[in-house]
Amino acid sequence: MTALTDLSLTDAQRLLKNGDISAVELVKAYLKAIEDAAILNCYVTICQDKAIEQAKQSDLRLSQGNARPLEGIPIGVKDVFCTKNVETTACSKILKGFIPPYESTVTQKLWDAGAIMLGKLNHDEFAMGSSTEYSCFGPVISPVRKNGETTAHVAGGSSGGSSASVAARLCLAATATDTGGSIRQPASLTGTVGIKPTYGLCSRYGIVAFASSLDQAGIITHTVEDSAAMLTQMVGYDHKDSTSLATTTPEYHTHLSKDVSQLRVGIPKEYTSSDMLPAIQRMWEETADMLAHQGAKIVEVSLPHTHYALPTYYVVALAEASSNLARYDGIRYGNNISNSTQLIQRYRENRAQFGEEVKRRIFLGTFVLSAKYYDAYYIKAQKVRRLIRDDFNTAFEKVDVLLTPTTSGAAFALGEKLDDPVAMYLNDLFTVPVNMAGLPAISFPMGKDSAGLPLGMQLIGKPLGEQTILNTAYFLEDARGKIPKLHPWWLNNTSKGM
Amino acid sequence: MSFDKKTIMHVAHLSNIDLPEDKIGEYTDKLSHVMTFIETLNEVDIEGIEPMTSVLDLELPLRKDEVTEGNIVTDILLNAPEKNDDYFVVPKIIE
Numbered sequence: 001m002t003a004l005t006d007l008s009l010t011d012a013q014r015l016l017k018n019g020d021i022s023a024v025e026l027v028k029a030y031l032k033a034i035e036d037a038a039i040l041n042c043y044v045t046i047c048q049d050k051a052i053e054q055a056k057q058s059d060l061r062l063s064q065g066n067a068r069p070l071e072g073i074p075i076g077v078k079d080v081f082c083t084k085n086v087e088t089t090a091c092s093k094i095l096k097g098f099i100p101p102y103e104s105t106v107t108q109k110l111w112d113a114g115a116i117m118l119g120k121l122n123h124d125e126f127a128m129g130s131s132t133e134y135s136c137f138g139p140v141i142s143p144v145r146k147n148g149e150t151t152a153h154v155a156g157g158s159s160g161g162s163s164a165s166v167a168a169r170l171c172l173a174a175t176a177t178d179t180g181g182s183i184r185q186p187a188s189l190t191g192t193v194g195i196k197p198t199y200g201l202c203s204r205y206g207i208v209a210f211a212s213s214l215d216q217a218g219i220i221t222h223t224v225e226d227s228a229a230m231l232t233q234m235v236g237y238d239h240k241d242s243t244s245l246a247t248t249t250p251e252y253h254t255h256l257s258k259d260v261s262q263l264r265v266g267i268p269k270e271y272t273s274s275d276m277l278p279a280i281q282r283m284w285e286e287t288a289d290m291l292a293h294q295g296a297k298i299v300e301v302s303l304p305h306t307h308y309a310l311p312t313y314y315v316v317a318l319a320e321a322s323s324n325l326a327r328y329d330g331i332r333y334g335n336n337i338s339n340s341t342q343l344i345q346r347y348r349e350n351r352a353q354f355g356e357e358v359k360r361r362i363f364l365g366t367f368v369l370s371a372k373y374y375d376a377y378y379i380k381a382q383k384v385r386r387l388i389r390d391d392f393n394t395a396f397e398k399v400d401v402l403l404t405p406t407t408s409g410a411a412f413a414l415g416e417k418l419d420d421p422v423a424m425y426l427n428d429l430f431t432v433p434v435n436m437a438g439l440p441a442i443s444f445p446m447g448k449d450s451a452g453l454p455l456g457m458q459l460i461g462k463p464l465g466e467q468t469i470l471n472t473a474y475f476l477e478d479a480r481g482k483i484p485k486l487h488p489w490w491l492n493n494t495s496k497g498m
Numbered sequence: 499m500s501f502d503k504k505t506i507m508h509v510a511h512l513s514n515i516d517l518p519e520d521k522i523g524e525y526t527d528k529l530s531h532v533m534t535f536i537e538t539l540n541e542v543d544i545e546g547i548e549p550m551t552s553v554l555d556l557e558l559p560l561r562k563d564e565v566t567e568g569n570i571v572t573d574i575l576l577n578a579p580e581k582n583d584d585y586f587v588v589p590k591i592i593e
Contacts, residue, residue, distance in 0.1 A: 101573035199553050213552050242559055243552065311536045322513065329514075332586050336579035341589045344514065352516040363509045364529060367501075370512065377536065382549035384542050389550060421528055422535050438553030 004029035006485065009073060009172040009226035010253075016062055016072045023058035023072030023116065027051050030074045030118055034170045037490050040141045042165040044079055045087055045120040054116045061114070070233055071114035076171035078162050079120040080127055081107050081217075082206040086117075090208040091135040092125045093353040094328050096335045104206025105238045106175065106217045113233040118171050121161030125355045126325065127177055127210045130185055130427040132160025133418055134357045142411055143168035143486055144190050147452035150489075153411040156186025156427075162220045163190040167486065173221045173230050179210050180313050181406075181431025183218045184443035188406035188456025191445040191483060193227050193473070194220045198463050199438030200245035203238035211320035212243075214313075214435045224444060224474045228252035231466065247464065255467055258475040261295035263468075266399035270306035271430060273408065280405045280455055283447035287457050288403060290479045291472070299399050303391040308384050309433040310425060315368050315381035316436075322365025325358070360421065389437040392460075401472055402460040404430050406443040410453035430458060440466045444473045446480055454483075499537070500530040 004026055007015070015021045031048055051074065058072035082088045082100035089095040103111075111117070124134040131154040132140040142155035142164055155164035162174035163186030176183040178196035187194025195218050202217040209215060219230040232252045238244045267288060272281070288298050330336035330350030338349035354362065368377035395402065408429055417424045434441045440463070443456040457476070461469040506525050510517040517525070571584055580587040 098577055101570055101576070239559075239561070243554055243556065245554070305542070308539060308542055311539050314532065314536055315539070326513075330579060331588055332574075333577035334579075343589045343591050346589060347514040348516040351514055354515065359515060360525065360528060360532075362513050362515065363506065363525065364532060366509045366513045367505070367529075370509070377539075379549050380539055380542075380544060382551060383544040383547040384539055386547055386550035387542065387544070389553065421532055425532075425535070 005033050005169040007172070008222050009229060010223070012073060012172060013070075013229070017067060019062070023055035023062065024052060026072060027055040027074050027116060027118070030171060034118065037143075037168050037170055039490050040143060040164055040168055041138055042122055042140055042161045042168065042170055043076065043119040044089065044091065044122050044137045044161070047086060047117050047119050051116050051118050058114055058116065068112070068114035070110065070229070072116065073114065073172050074116045074118045075110065076118055076121045076162060076165045076174040077107055078123050078159055078174065078176050080123065080177055080208040081175055082208070083107055083117065083120065086120065088120070088208070089136070090126050091123055091137055092355070092358070093136045094330065094334050094350065096136075098333055100206070102206060105203035105240060106207070106234050109233055109236065110175070115233075121159075121165055121174055123161050124158035125358050126208065126321070127158040127179060127182055128321070128358055128361055129157040130181070130424050131412075131417065132157040132186075133414065134355055136355060139414055140164045141414070142190060143490060144411060144454060145489070149451070152414045153453070154189065154414055156189035156411065158182040159186045159220065163187050163192050163194070166190070166192045166220045166222060168488070168490065173219055173226060175217065176220050177207060177215055177217050178435065179214045179317060180435050181428040183220060184406050184431045184441060184456070184458060185427055187220050187443045188445075189411040189454065191454030192220050192222065193224055193442065193444045194218065195227050195231060195442040195466070195470070196434065196440065197231060197235060197466055198245070198440045200243050201235045201249070201440075201464070201466070203236070203241040203244050205238055205240040209324040211317040212324065213320060214317055216435070224442075224470060224477050225253060225256060227442070228256055228470050250467055252467055252470055256474050257471050258478060260291055260472055260475050263291065263296040263401065263472060264399040265291050265296050265298050266301035266395050266402045267298060268303045268306065268395070268402055268404060269300055270303050271404045276405070276408055277410070277449060279447060279449045280408065283455055283457065284403070284405055287446055287476060290476060291403070294475070301395040301399060301402070303395060303433065305384065305387045305391050306433060309388050309436055310429060312381045312384045312388065313428070313432045313436060314364070314425065315377050316385060318361045318365035319369050319378050320365070322362045322369060325354070325362055357421070385436050388433055392433070392437045392439060396462050400462070400468055401465070404458045404460070406430060406456035406458040410449040410451070410455055434460055439463060440469060442469045442473050444477055445483060446476065499533055501526045501533060
């Protein structure tokens with residue numbers, strides 16, 4: 001028999017509706033799995049009592065025939081989403097103990113749809129990082145390792161707790177955020193599916209801000225169908241977010257189609273590089289072939305400013321971050337560690353609680369916004385950002401989607417890139433341009449490297465092209481075939497074991 | 499450009515972040531490295547290009563200035579490290 005935690009979200013929905021399983025037993029199975037996987041460090045808060053209480057209510061609704069779309073579905077929530085009365089830290093010392101008096105719009109929508117919160121998930125402090133090693137709770141350990149080896153690898157970042165908890169089956173889905181690749185890169189490194197919707201589709205209200213013109217919420221799941229089912233409940237106009245899109249969206253999961261015969265697929269030539277892993281290059285070609293075999297038209301396109309997307313991103317994102325993070329002073333909320341009788345000195349001591357990477361980013365952002373350098377760096381980057389967006393507009397005159405690898409390499413070992421910020425930033429080479437242009441994109445597993453580490457492909461869509469990228473990924477996921485279950489090595493390392 | 503000690507002290511001051519003397523070298527090294535990376539932008543021809551502040555061409559929506567929800571002073575103050583009645587407490591700033 002399949003363990004309860006091996007189900008996909010869509011399977012669990014069906015079994016719950018038929019009364020074959022109860023929400024309470026499903027939630028309890030996940031709580032046990034979370035406890036047994038403590039070594040992976042995915043969860044920073046576990047909401048045991050609240051989750052069981054919610055599951056009882058879901059079972060009641062299910063038995064009464066008034067179940068909501070995600071009734072009884074246990075999920076994890078990245079700790080940047082404010083959750084009312086549940087500590088929300090952004091994995092930063094400065095927010096330790098912060099209990100939000102309100103709920104983020106995206107999580108509220110999920111609770112209104114019947115989903116159940118198992119707990120809050122680890123990530124890089126303020127979502128700044130690509131490995132979840134910059135968390136004040138310590139790094140996430142990926143459930144994925146090289147064949148026959150025990151070296152700990154990263155689960156990607158910043159949403160590393162989200163990707164690892166889905167991959168290790170510690171929840172059915174996990175909310176995440178993506179400013180430069182923080183959903184797609186961790187999904188790629190852990191063999192999971194991660195979608196970042198069009199900028200403005202999911203409300204940013206109640207999400208701890210990193211870079212407001214780039215931040216967007218999304219979801220990490222096991223399958224494309226699960227992704228579509230979750231996203232359907234997360235999107236929608238919100239008057240509390242001044243950049244929310246007033247648009248109607250389809251029920252993505254009920255409109256899924258594997259028909260790609262009319263699809264025009266662009267291959268951006270600038271994404272090929274000589275140092276790309278042969279396994280990734282091969283996977284890319286094979287994926288394009290699968291689409292071509294169904295009648296899709298494969299077209300080479302050019303995005304000439306790709307090379308400049310990453311430096312542009314670091315100017316724009318860090319400028320916005322330095323401004324957004326100016327609010328943390330340990331006076332109105334957050335962790336006050338200062339006894340100083342001087343106000344400014346109190347700010348300075350409290351703000352020194354930020355981790356090293358966050359401080360580096362605040363310093364750089366402050367620098368590019370300072371009077372002397374504003375035009376030379378910040379305004380220039382905003383101009384280059386327009387050129388990057390225009391490149392996509394031109395490409396999308398000829399194609400419906402763009403197909404690229406999600407990352408240029410597989411997961412790396414813990415600590416491997418910690419000393420070199422630029423090496424860490426290069427992780428986001430293929431994901432950052434999407435955020436600069438506000439486009440939707442999905443990463444899904446399509447291959448493995450020679451050591452057995454998962455590799456992801458990325459589909460980039462036109463603005464509001466979520467259905468098209470979901471459909472294309474739905475076809476490719478099927479063409480790829482089933483992925484074998486991970487061996488749960490992490491169980492041997494817990495005191496209780498199985 | 500490279501980040502020297504003076505620059506790093508200046509941005510730390512602007513950011514209101516205490517920076518211990520023995521950490522300065524590490525920051526100047528790592529930030530100079532990032533600046534070199536950022537300066538590849540100097541190669542791009544941006545003549546006549548307008549800066550892009552948002553991907554959306556929306557006008558900033560305005561609402562009527564009235565209390566809709568919120569008005570939760572007590573809840574907000576629950577997170578304050580130090581408070582007095584309905585006020586946040588800060589060190590004395592006027593002599």
